[in-house]
Amino acid sequence: MAALKKAVWGPLVGAVDQGTSLMCFEFFNSKAAELLSHHQVEIKQEFPREEWVEQDPKEILHSVYECIEKTCEKLGQLNIDISDIKAIGVSNQKETTVVWDKLTGEPLYNAVIWLDLRIQSTVKNVKTELCGVSVSKRAD
Template identity: 45%
Template sequence: MWPLVGGIDEGTSSARFILFKAGTSDIVVSHQQELSQIYPQEGWVEQDPMEILKVVRICVETVIDKLIALGGSVNDIVGIGITNQRESTIVWDKTTGEPLYNSIVWLDMRTSSTVDELLDKVPNNCRNKNYLKPLCGLPLSPYFSAVKLKWLQDNIPIVKKAMAAGNCLFGTVDSWLIWNLTGGKNGGIHVTDVSNASRTMLMNIETLKWDPVLIKFFGIPISVLPKIKSSSEIYGYIADSSLTGVPLAGCLGDQQSALVGQQCLSRGQVI
């Protein structure tokens, strides 16, 4: 069989795994499965990180079974990429691999009060929501991951304790999946890409690195943050499931990945 490229598409309502003929948009085989949402109270939206991981694994194994039935092999897969729901925030214990709280989904609004508290920190009492925009490109809003992470630090004792002990890891869904698929607590790679990091409010949009001013403003320990990588490079090799040994070599937040998929690669191609 021809060389294949795999795509893990982890969205808010479902996850998919798709195998394409390398260098084309031709789908060879795919599988999709729904994800559940949790609504603890009005305006709060959560998901179980372990369910996200389980559903991704089910999609992968189902596709591999279909591929073998077609006469193909895992050895035909030359690389895997991930696209994911952006801003959704996960914290977990790096020694046990267990989530410290449910994923706070991107559309969750519980952090409105956290935004108000952060606005009180803006100099000169101006409460300017765009105060950090020159650094991160984003206004202060409940939408972004740093505000969700700050809420977890302030309101969930086990998270605060794990941060203080240096055992807490933070990531958006891409980081959670990459860490687990490359070994988890047994050597998993803790990384994100620039497209997902750009939606946290913690990355400097000029340097493409975690910004010390932003980190200090939110009071987030840098030890929890993943390493920022480009969107196209080998992050590591899958050490989990039937894909063991396959390079994990691409990562993009969902809207950026859609833009790349439509080959909008130059300024001015989108109006």
């Protein structure tokens, strides 16, 4: 029996979307912008105190690996060659902060995500100390 020929979809483009509650990875045919494969997983949020919102950085990283692996497996099931992957874009939780140990690469604490309000009073005090001068001027 003849081996199945790999489907030719042209250059593929991947998208990592690491959001507040979901991690999603998708592959598109770059010529037709057609979604070929995707996988997503939920990311848990932790609330250790009132107004604190955190996530486990290892869970975030694992979710990226899992989504990429599962999405590539789905491409294989569609007989699409992953060597056609030419680019991957990344979108993340821009204001989320993680502190890593520079020697081990291990996180030192949970990720403090953008929903966290623990420094709200500090920001208010800094703004007051600066005589009302805006800490961050945002163009509207």
